[in-house]
Amino acid sequence: MFTSKVYKKSPVSIQNILLSTRALVRKKLRENNKCEQYTQELIAHEYDSELLGKYHDKTLNKTIKQARNTVEYYKSYDLNLKTFPFIDKLEVNSNKDKFLSSKKSGAVIKGATSGTTGAPLVIPQDMQSVITEQAFINRGLAWAGFKEGDKRAWIRGDMIVPLEQKKAPFWRYSYFENMIMLSSFHMAPANLQSYIDTMVSFGVQVIQAYPSSIATLAKYLEVNNQYYPGDLKSIVTSSESLSKEDKHLIETRFKCTVFDWYGLFERVAAIASCEHGRYHILTDYAHVELLPAGKTESGQQLAEIVGTNFNNSLYPLIRYKTGDHVVLSDEPNCPCGRVFPIVDSIEGRTGDYLIAEDGQKVHILNHIPKGVVGLIASQFIQDKKNEITILVVTDKNKFNTEQCSILTKNAKERLGESISFKIQEVNNIPRTKNGKIRQAICSL
Numbered sequence: 001m002f003t004s005k006v007y008k009k010s011p012v013s014i015q016n017i018l019l020s021t022r023a024l025v026r027k028k029l030r031e032n033n034k035c036e037q038y039t040q041e042l043i044a045h046e047y048d049s050e051l052l053g054k055y056h057d058k059t060l061n062k063t064i065k066q067a068r069n070t071v072e073y074y075k076s077y078d079l080n081l082k083t084f085p086f087i088d089k090l091e092v093n094s095n096k097d098k099f100l101s102s103k104k105s106g107a108v109i110k111g112a113t114s115g116t117t118g119a120p121l122v123i124p125q126d127m128q129s130v131i132t133e134q135a136f137i138n139r140g141l142a143w144a145g146f147k148e149g150d151k152r153a154w155i156r157g158d159m160i161v162p163l164e165q166k167k168a169p170f171w172r173y174s175y176f177e178n179m180i181m182l183s184s185f186h187m188a189p190a191n192l193q194s195y196i197d198t199m200v201s202f203g204v205q206v207i208q209a210y211p212s213s214i215a216t217l218a219k220y221l222e223v224n225n226q227y228y229p230g231d232l233k234s235i236v237t238s239s240e241s242l243s244k245e246d247k248h249l250i251e252t253r254f255k256c257t258v259f260d261w262y263g264l265f266e267r268v269a270a271i272a273s274c275e276h277g278r279y280h281i282l283t284d285y286a287h288v289e290l291l292p293a294g295k296t297e298s299g300q301q302l303a304e305i306v307g308t309n310f311n312n313s314l315y316p317l318i319r320y321k322t323g324d325h326v327v328l329s330d331e332p333n334c335p336c337g338r339v340f341p342i343v344d345s346i347e348g349r350t351g352d353y354l355i356a357e358d359g360q361k362v363h364i365l366n367h368i369p370k371g372v373v374g375l376i377a378s379q380f381i382q383d384k385k386n387e388i389t390i391l392v393v394t395d396k397n398k399f400n401t402e403q404c405s406i407l408t409k410n411a412k413e414r415l416g417e418s419i420s421f422k423i424q425e426v427n428n429i430p431r432t433k434n435g436k437i438r439q440a441i442c443s444l
């Protein structure tokens with residue numbers, strides 16, 4: 001909606017109304033009685049290992065059984081998880097339809113993954129799955145002390161303010177959610193004080209943000225030797241990796257705890273940090289296996305996150321290799337009392353960025369390849385200020401001139417109209433020595 005002509009051309013007051021109405025409809029669809037009931041059930045077992053264990057085993061068995069009975073890809077396996085093969089994004093992308101369950105009910109909602117490789121994976125889900133996901137989000141907010149009606153700030157990469165707009169306000173209001181939404185795309189140094197002032201005067205209690213957006217504000221406060229002058233309950237981050245250094249900086253400058261969430265659209269794992277800063281693997285969200293993957297430079301054990309989703313019976317993914325890693329912890333339990341296993345940290349995706357036309361670093365590149373048909377992988381290379389090369393690995397039958405223009409249009413929306421984009425087809429995107437593909441390489 002935010003990139004539509006109608007929205008972009010409306011005055012701010014109308015944009016506020018459009019945005020609030022959209023939020024209200026989404027809230028009504030997701031946050032019904034069923035969602036509330038499920039949230040309470042999730043909260044009830046997090047301090048009880050027996051109850052949690054039973055819930056996990058029951059859900060895992062149900063997931064495997066349903067997948068075997070209704071999904072072509074899994075029909076030849078028996079009911080033992082260990083006999084299922086490991087799969088990854090490429091395998092799913094090459095067998096898209098074989099993962100779809102034959103048992104459908106109600107509306108199907110499609111969403112696309114993003115991630116470092118830039119090869120979107122379209123995943124269908126039903127309304128039940130959307131509601132269940134919301135229940136987990138609500139429990140996460142409860143960990144962060146959020147209560148219904150609390151005033152929130154949202155800085156999560158939504159294009160709520162048109163990119164062409166160069167003057168404040170760089171925020172809009174979602175009235176029914178009691179929320180101020182601030183643009184992640186207008187965070188030039190000269191604008192940052194107005195972000196802080198606006199949140200303070202709105203009386204924000206909880207901030208939900210992309211790590212890169214809230215870290216930008218924390219760095220601004222640090223550079224100016226300031227602390228956030230408002231009174232916050234907490235900050236909730238997700239969708240990008242958050243380094244320990246940035247988490248510490250944000251907590252110091254905003255004087256509250258950061259609750260970080262690792263998840264992915266495949267929904268095969270969720271890891272959340274608590275009020276004691278420990279990362280808990282949410283064993284009621286998915287079944288997670290940790291595959292040994294060597295050691296860190298300081299000698300700690302690394303493991304790859306491999307997950308089985310509990311919450312998408314329409315598109316079950318079993319033993320899905322995420323390519324993301326955790327550093328294992330020696331701690332057997334957490335002072336918070338929750339019985340979920342603990343990991344030391346998450347070594348997720350790297351914080352690659354490009355420089356936009358106004359000189360800002362743009363970290364949020366995940367949206368650019370979205371909706372481009374036939375695009376298997378991409379990487380952005382910027383050697384000059386106004387020129388970016390996009391390396392693309394494509395399915396040549398589907399990736400045509402029209403898709404090329406969609407990709408360019410998406411890129412210009414994020415980075416600026418004056419930048420020229422050269423699309424270059426390659427067979428492979430070069431990998432780093434760790435075997436990872438960087439989303440962007442900027443040598444400026």
Ligand SMILES: [Zn+2]
Nearest residue numbers: 274278334336
């Ligand atoms: Zn804890």
